Structures are given as C-alpha cells and as structure tokens.
Amino acid sequence: MKTHKSCKISHTNHLNNLDVPLSSSKSESNRVLILNAFSKPQATIGNLSDARDTRTMQRLLSSQEEILDVLDAGTTMRFLIAYHAISQSKVTLTGTERMQQRPVKILADALKVLGAEIEYLREPGYPPILLKPFPGQKSTELEIRGDVSSQYISALLMISPVLPSGLTIHLTGKIMSRPYIEMTLSLMAHYGIKYDWQGNTIRIEPQAYKALDYTIESDWSGASYWFAMVALAEKAEIKLLNLREKSLQGDKAIVEVMDQLGVSGQFEEDGIVLSKKEHKNNVDIDFSHCPDLAQTVAVTCAAKGIGGTFSGLESLRIKETDRIAALQNELAKIGAQLTEPAPGEWQLIPGTRSGKYENLTFETYEDHRMAMALAPLATLGNVTIEDPIVVEKSYPGFWSHMAMAGFKIEMQD
C-alpha cells in the first residue's frame, strides 16, 4: 500500500451477507517462525500472516546482517533479543523512534543472568541493543516480573529447550497477558517440547524442537474491529472466516465482551457468524489478559452510549503509542471521556455525542489499532482516518476488506 495522508470512509450502516477473510494471527506467526528456526528440518506453515511485523520477523531471521531493524514490531524485537542473545553471532537490534522508547531491560537483565553479554547503544534499558556471541550458560534459573510484558516471558520460554541445561523461570508479581504465555507453550508443545508449569514456576529441560506442520488461525485481534462494526451498524450479519471456537489466542475473549455490547457470535465450521442483539447499558471489563482489545471496546462503548468500568490497562502506555493518551484525545472528538478516578480503575463516560456523526477526522499516532478501532465509527457518519498505512503492521487488507463490506474508501494525499 502507498503512503497516503488520510483515508475517508463514507457512512454505511448496513453490513450484510459478507464473508470477511481477515489476516492470520501475527502472534502465532511470529512464534512459529522462531520455533521453526530452532527446528531441523523445518515445518511447513500454512496461512502465515501477511502482517508487516511477521514479514519483518521472517526477513530478519534469515538475514546475515549485523544490524537488524525490527521497525515498530514489539514481539519481533523481544523474541529476536532472546534468540540472538544465545547465538554465536554479534547482532545489533534497532527499530523506529517509538521502538527505542519501548522497554527491554527486564528481558535483557534476565538474559544476563543466563550468561548473555548485552550492551545498550543509546538509552540504558531500551533498544538499540547489542547482543554479543553467547559465552555459555551461567545459570539454570531466573526470576522475572510478570506484570510488564508477557513478551519477555515468551521470548525466554522459546529459547529454554535449546539452552545446554534448560531453564526454570520463576514469575513474580501479577501475570499480565497470560494467554500469550499459554499460546507460546502450546505452540512449543506442538513442536514436541515438554514443559512443567506449577504455580508461578515453569521448568523446561533441554530438548530438541521437532518440526510439525501447522496452520495459523485468523487473527482475533483483527476480528475485533468487525465485531465493533456489527455492534454499531443499524443492520448487520457477517461471517469472519477461519476463526475457531478452540483458539490459542486470548483475544477470542472479544466474543464474550461483544455479547454484552450487542453482538451475537455463532461458530460454524469455517468461522463465526456475527449478528446484532440487545446490549447492556454498563459494562465492567478487565483487559489484563487481552490488552489489544481495549481500544476496540472503548470506542464501541463510547459510540453506543454504554458506560464502562475498565481495568488491566497498565500495558497500554508502552505499546505502539501511549494508547491511553491517544484514546483520551480521540474519544473527546465524540464527546466521550476516559478517566482514572482511582489508580488502575478506569471509567469510560460516553458523553453526549454518541449517535450519528458529521464528518470527523481522527489521528492514529503511528498505531494500527487506533486506526482500526476508530474506523467502525463510519457506521455512524463520514469518518477520516489519518495515516491509514499504519494498519499494515498487523492487518494490511483492512481497508480493502472494509471496501468489500460496502464502505466507500477514498485514499487522500
């Protein structure tokens, strides 16, 4: 997709008889690429994601360069730090300006306990980061906080079986984004790895990855924007393809969340059919284990006039942008407020401007999820989304799928 200044989406409030193909999961894809890199021979991966973050992971895993640029891909950065920390190569990992503000110290400190030699090239605790050839394993056990990013834990888990003495990881504090840790372990199990998870301790013995073909499911985070469109449209019945009732992705939680916001989901063999139903007037949602759904849900509540009590939003400040600040700014344009009356407790106050909109323009803060969470407002009026190319990070087909759904999409320079 070419870079355009903005994208105008013309108002459409009926979405009918549509099969949405979606992108496949970038979280599953990025893990399977790392696991495949550790396996001999490699497995065949079906339905690998077309997300830029996945394409970047694939490209960098086969690169011989000394400086690897992950762009704005957080999982790619965190997984590759662990991968290269225990390799015999000398590699620098860098990324966009924002990526250089996303913390990696907790992961790097854990890798140093293992014996890795790591240097920060600019700001201590942040990329760019230099990973020297691994001198050998110094420890078989480490402690790591579970309340900042699960990506650090997934990164350590995936290298554990190939460490000469395996690894015991003690998780401390609250465990956030837990389904992503479970996804990592389930995919490792698919590759033949045995693990033992008791309480807050995970033990993985040294063992070989065995390639087994795998087909990646559609992306539930990307699906959430379609749930939002159904919640907000006047009439809607659509099918989202290749989503399974038994999923490795925690963002499948969108089915239960949107059930309260007026969307009924019925699983079929090849996906899930969404239709409209009654909604609640107030909801109480904890996003600790599905942080990527927060923007979709906040925008949907704001536009439907539903009050929200939200928790588990801590990690939103260290993602592609400060997602709390970005939401506060953009929700204000539809008269809604996101406030924090007590630490960690958030209130979504829909305000007076829910209903139909005139022309509204939204900024996206270099964050794909801001663009895709705000786009469903086109069911209520004409909407302009700035910097539409941001969606490429996880869902490059998003605008063309919206066009398929009947929205008139005009890219503007």
Ligand SMILES: O=C(O)C1=C[C@@H](OP(=O)(O)O)[C@@H](O)[C@H](O)C1
């Ligand atoms: O492991 C993963 O694939 C991800 C974990 C989550 O991050 P945190 O664990 O930092 O919350 C999520 O927000 C991100 O989009 C993808």
Ligand SMILES: C=C(OP(=O)(O)O)C(=O)O
């Ligand atoms: C936070 C996200 O991704 P990452 O951390 O991999 O950049 C996301 O996709 O919303």
